[in-house]
Amino acid sequence: MHVIYGGTFDPIHHGHLRLALEISDALSVDQVHLVPCHIPPHRGSTGATSEQRLELIRLAIGGESRLCVDDRELRRAGASFTADTLRQLRAESGPNQPLVMVVGTDAFAAFDRWRDWMDIPALAHIVVVQRPGADIPLGSEAARLLSERRATDPDALKTSPCGAVLQLDPPLLDISATGIRHRIANGRSPRYLTPDPVWQRIQSLRLYGACPAGNF
Numbered sequence: 001m002h003v004i005y006g007g008t009f010d011p012i013h014h015g016h017l018r019l020a021l022e023i024s025d026a027l028s029v030d031q032v033h034l035v036p037c038h039i040p041p042h043r044g045s046t047g048a049t050s051e052q053r054l055e056l057i058r059l060a061i062g063g064e065s066r067l068c069v070d071d072r073e074l075r076r077a078g079a080s081f082t083a084d085t086l087r088q089l090r091a092e093s094g095p096n097q098p099l100v101m102v103v104g105t106d107a108f109a110a111f112d113r114w115r116d117w118m119d120i121p122a123l124a125h126i127v128v129v130q131r132p133g134a135d136i137p138l139g140s141e142a143a144r145l146l147s148e149r150r151a152t153d154p155d156a157l158k159t160s161p162c163g164a165v166l167q168l169d170p171p172l173l174d175i176s177a178t179g180i181r182h183r184i185a186n187g188r189s190p191r192y193l194t195p196d197p198v199w200q201r202i203q204s205l206r207l208y209g210a211c212p213a214g215n216f
């Protein structure tokens, strides 16, 4: 089973990293592939470049063998559409390998605004992670997809290549990249919200308004 977890990761933080490990446990997979988005189609420009965000992810992962980064969206020109990424992965893995995409309820709530969203269930399973304060609106396409395709057991994802939607509610850390960017811009340290090597690199690159000689 190939599990991808996409996001802007601007910057990556412990909420992302912890979730990735929770997913690896819940789905009993050896690795979760973090897929940074190159050009996010549904939001403004990022605070760090794609290459900088990729570097921060690599620093964050360090030697953790259960996490790896897949930089394929950076190697594709133009906006990063998840359906394109899944098509590429499906072509590489063949028709039978279970492919899983992980998404938080904040992102999944707007699923029907993603390009080619109707193609996605035929490409991958979707694992929807409940984020506090971000419920899936009743009557939305996302809610309909969930009720029509709901899987009740993580093992069910292993028995078919795509098409199921599994909702998980693992313990999450209440951290957002937006909060980290604001904190740094206001001269405050984001220490312990993101790994130390990430914060050190943010400072040396002066990202998000950080001072190079800022406090740890």
Ligand code: ATP
Residues within 6 Å of the ligand: 006, 007, 008, 009, 010, 014, 015, 016, 019, 102, 103, 104, 105, 106, 107, 129, 131, 172, 173, 174, 175, 176, 177, 178, 179
């Ligand atoms: P921003 O604040 O810039 O929107 P973010 O911290 O929400 O960023 P993204 O890169 O936008 O991070 O999110 C990528 C994915 O990670 C999304 O599916 C989102 O739901 C999920 N995610 C973000 N923060 C957390 C967290 N603290 N715990 C679990 N999942 C998270």
